[in-house]
Amino acid sequence: MKRLMWSAALLGLLLGCGGEEKKSAADFGEELFHDARLSESTFNRFSCATCHVTTPQAPAERIDSGYSLYNVASRPSWWGGNETRLLDSVNFCYVNFMRGVTKLEPDDPMSRSLYEYLVRLSPDAQAAALPFTIVKDINEVARGDAGRGATVYRAACQTCHGELHTGKGRLTELASILPEVTKDYGTVFPGVPKSKVVIEKVRHGQFFGVGGNMPPYSTEALSDADLGAVLSYLEL
Numbered sequence: 423m424k425r426l427m428w429s430a431a432l433l434g435l436l437l438g439c440g441g442e443e444k445k446s447a448a449d450f451g452e453e454l455f456h457d458a459r460l461s462e463s464t465f466n467r468f469s470c471a472t473c474h475v476t477t478p479q480a481p482a483e484r485i486d487s488g489y490s491l492y493n494v495a496s497r498p499s500w501w502g503g504n505e506t507r508l509l510d511s512v513n514f515c516y517v518n519f520m521r522g523v524t525k526l527e528p529d530d531p532m533s534r535s536l537y538e539y540l541v542r543l544s545p546d547a548q549a550a551a552l553p554f555t556i557v558k559d560i561n562e563v564a565r566g567d568a569g570r571g572a573t574v575y576r577a578a579c580q581t582c583h584g585e586l587h588t589g590k591g592r593l594t595e596l597a598s599i600l601p602e603v604t605k606d607y608g609t610v611f612p613g614v615p616k617s618k619v620v621i622e623k624v625r626h627g628q629f630f631g632v633g634g635n636m637p638p639y640s641t642e643a644l645s646d647a648d649l650g651a652v653l654s655y656l657e658l
């Protein structure tokens with residue numbers, strides 16, 4: 423239903439009717455990129471911009487699970503070589519993280535607009551494919567400096583989870599309050615250190631049977647050193 427509304431709005435914009443200023447497909451794609459309503463799920467609060475910047479370098483205050491999408495359309499493959507079609511790469515995020523129910527189809531005006539926007543973000547003819555290393559077996563990481571951990575928490579976790587202990591400012595109530603949520607881990611995951619459950623969640627996100635829709639952090643996105651610093655900050 424929501425998808426239909428967007429399509430109607432899009433057509434209106436492209437045709438320039440309804441007294442609206444005429445927008446290019448790329449402009450409309452840019453809006454979709456920043457709007458959680460791209461997903462038809464009423465539970466979704468994530469937009470593409472929640473996890474991806476579009477500048478060549480990410481600003482210091484952001485550590486994202488997803489790469490910058492600057493030059494994304496010029497890369498030969500995506501998701502560490504696992505995807506060879508750009509739309510499939512987008513749909514992976516759309517379905518798994520944004521709770522999208524039906525994949526974006528190639529001829530959908532919304533996909534086309536998003537595509538035009540991604541092309542506009544890609545000025546170079548060619549760009550290198552980027553590595554994506556998932557930690558397979560979960561092991562403890564060395565703890566780091568809690569001060570550094572606070573900085574990393576703000577850059578990597580706070581947008582979604584809000585402030586420590588209260589969740590103040592979190593993006594969605596579905597994002598657990600940290601570290602309070604770990605209090606029950608002893609009963610839910612008997613014999614497993616709490617820190618290991620958190621490492622598992624951060625490294626695998628919704629994968630490996632953990633459920634949910636949090637994205638996984640590759641070692642390129644978040645180093646073990648920074649993860650160890652966050653654990654110190656969480657006092658785990």
Ligand code: HEC
Pocket residue numbers: 455460468469470471472473474487488489490491494497499500501502508511512515516519520536552554635636637638
């Ligand atoms: C909750 C976080 C999240 C959201 C929301 C999200 N992505 Fe992603 N995306 C990721 C992660 C994690 C990866 C894997 C690392 C990477 O390749 O950037 C990824 C990968 C990608 C890639 C492949 C990049 C590459 O070179 O490997 C593209 C393209 C992409 N996302 C586009 C999108 C678009 C467009 C949207 C919105 C429709 C979106 N993503 C929403 C987290 C997210």
Ligand code: HEC
Pocket residue numbers: 468472473575578579580581582583594596597598600603619620623624627628633634635636637652
């Ligand atoms: C894009 C938003 C987003 C980001 C960024 C994010 N999370 Fe999450 N996280 C969620 C959501 C939503 C949930 C609840 C749903 C689920 O389990 O996937 C969650 C769940 C969790 C849980 C499991 C809680 C439970 O129910 O047991 C842990 C632990 C966690 N996150 C830690 C982190 C840490 C640490 C970071 C930063 C390194 C982080 N998250 C970054 C969205 C996010």
